[in-house]
Amino acid sequence: MLKQFFIICSGADTDILEHCSKGEQNKYAGIGATVFFTAVMAFIAASYALYTVFDNIFMAIAFGFIWGLLIFNLDRYIVSTIKKTGQLTDELIQASPRIILAVIIAIVISKPLELKIFEKEINQVLLEQKNELTLANKEQVAQQFTPDITTLQNDITGLQNDINTKEAEVNALYDTYIAEAEGTAGTKLLGKGPVYKEKRDKHDALLAELQVLKAENKTKIAAIETQIATIKDDYETQILKTQPIINNFDGLMARVNALSKLPWLPSFFIFLLFLAIETSPIFAKLLSPKGTYDFKLEDQETAVKTNLLQNKNQREALLRTDYAINDRIYGDIENEDELYTYKRKKVRELMQLQADAFLKHQKNAF
Structure with missing residues (x-):
């Protein structure tokens, strides 16, 4: 079986x-x-x-x-x-x-x-490729968000520098009026005289401005940090959305390419x-x-081919014979007067019938 x-x-x-x-x-x-x-x-x-x-x-x-x-x-x-x-x-x-x-x-x-x-070796190659793709993806996604974050961080730095500059001015005025009170600078008169009071008032006014500036800039910095946090959240969301594509990077073409490595x-x-x-x-x-099978198959195919050729030749010979017989028959009756007279009579009758039919058709038209 x-x-x-x-x-x-x-x-x-x-x-x-x-x-x-x-x-x-x-x-x-x-x-x-x-x-x-x-x-x-x-x-x-x-x-x-x-x-x-x-x-x-x-x-x-x-x-x-x-x-x-x-x-x-x-x-x-x-x-x-x-x-x-x-x-x-x-x-x-x-x-x-x-x-x-x-x-x-x-x-x-x-x-x-x-x-x-x-499969195991291919999986190792795919893992390395996925890690490379993950790092490259993070870098590409970061390129979309890093400029905004950098700009905002520069804004924070600028606001902080404003505070630091103002603090430096306040500290300088503080040192000035203290030195005036100690008599080590300025008028060099020990005690809190008019000059001391003038310098102290100037320091206190600038200190008040510093406090206001700190409050304002702190609010601005907090708002900017919120924006940075939002951008970072968007960055993480984008990473999470694109990571499944990388994780599924193990299709047929990826495996064939990994095999080539x-x-x-x-x-x-x-x-x-x-x-x-x-x-x-x-x-x-x-x-x-x-072998025996090949000889028998060839014999069978040859027999079919021979039979087809014989049938074809017989049909061609039959056709040639039929042509010759028909030529002889029509040649023999070509000169018979009786057949000519009979056929002439029938053609005349046919032409008369056609003429009568045409005349009748013309009369009906009027």
């Missing part, structure tokens, strides 16, 4: 193989088994690849099954259409397009399986393995000698 199934997978004519040797049947059963298991691997590979795209196992299995059937049909067609002619050069020319197609199929099948085999030799050997599996049925047919 299994052997018969694999023979069907090989695309061979089962009616012809029934009358061939067991060895011939086993050869085509082996070719069919290769075709079948290649389709199974294609199903697994496509299912995994599509799962990385859709994140839905049922959809991935459904599309993977369709892809497996497509590969199975292509491989079966490739193997079944290679005919043994006994001339290796002709067979290679006949098989070359099929070999190219087999190489393409091997690439398509092997790549998703490479992604699965090297790994050493190429292991992937190349996996590709060679699938290429050998995919092309083995083709080369098995090319390298194997012409």
Whole structure:
């Protein structure tokens, strides 16, 4: 039962193989088994690849099954259409397009399986890429908010500098009137005289201005700090919104690119393995000698071709004979007066009927 199934997978004519040797049947059963298991691997590979795209196992299995059937049909067609002619050069020319197609199929099948085999290594590469993308994303988002924050911080610095400048002036006046009271500067008279009072009043007036300035600038600084906090919150919100995009950076294309960053030799050997599996049925047919099945298939096709040529030649001969007979018949009756008189009479009657009908039509028009 299994052997018969694999023979069907090989695309061979089962009616012809029934009358061939067991060895011939086993050869085509082996070719069919290769075709079948290649389709199974294609199903697994496509299912995994599509799962990385859709994140839905049922959809991935459904599309993977369709892809497996497509590969199975292509491989079966490739193997079944290679005919043994006994001339290796002709067979290679006949098989070359099929070999190219087999190489393409091997690439398509092997790549998703490479992604699965090297999944851990690919995940490590993707993690590094995600970290780089996260840092780059933070820098890009920061470029949108940093200028505003810098401007506001400069405003705070300016307000604080105003306070510091005013405090320096107040402190200088304080030192001045203290020195006047101690007699170490100014009039150098010990005690609190008129000059001391004048300097003290000037200091107190500037101190009052400083207190007002501190209150005003403190309010302004608090408002600016609130703006900075709001901008920083917006920055964090933007980071949180964009981070899921980076976290989901593990699709099919990202994995293929990550695979390309790994050493190429292991992937190349996996590709060679699938290429050998995919092309083995083709080369098995090319390298194997012409067997009983090939002779019987050629005999059957030759018989059909000969029968078609015979039928075509018979129809052409029948047509030529019919032409010749008709020419002779019409040539013989061409000069018969009786047939001429009869046909002349009928033509005259037909022309009279046409003239009567035309006259009647003209009368009815008036």
